[in-house]
Amino acid sequence: DTGVSQNPRHKITKRGQNVTFRCDPISEHNRLYWYRQTLGQGPEFLTYFQNEAQLEKSRLLSDRFSAERPKGSFSTLEIQRTEQGDSAMYLCASSLIGGGVEKLFFGSGTQLSVL
């Protein structure tokens, strides 16, 4: 499977706990995006990386959220001290810059439920 892989698919946690999600992009894709989606809404941008550099962060990304992409390969998104409002689908996408018009390829997401 050469698509974008996200783990876990589902995560249930208690309020106040920390959670970490992983995204493995398509091999050799140099950009990686994180989005969040709540029921009935379109995906909302959180942050993106070009290689290992985090180039933009949304105001939605509070200080409880941190994302990393060491070595420009896989990425992790950590949420500290989770709140019920963090319950959402977290989507990862990757793209290749320099290969023509940029197209995002999405994973199936991690569904987070904060109890």
Added chain:
Amino acid sequence: DAKTTQPPSMDCAEGRAANLPCNHSTISGNEYVYWYRQIHSQGPQYIIHGLKNNETNEMASLIITEDRKSSTLILPHATLRDTAVYYCIVRLTNTGNQFYFGTGTSLTVIP
């Protein structure tokens, strides 16, 4: 990036053409029009993109008006598997600016 306006929902009979409109009246000359769709419980999937000319691929056709202020995504023979939310996005390509998805059009293909 310019924002888009789409109808919240549409129905289409199976086997018929589905025509999904999108208004992007503030689009600038260098912004592309992209279409993505999202089937329930999956991530969005790229469909097609265009700048000025009409485009066609194996999934759909994209018709962009001459003034570029609106576009239509056409699924020529809709199937039940085309039931999804369709997002129209305008964006300067490769700038790193986010793809803004909006709320899209929920298309239901009826048997």
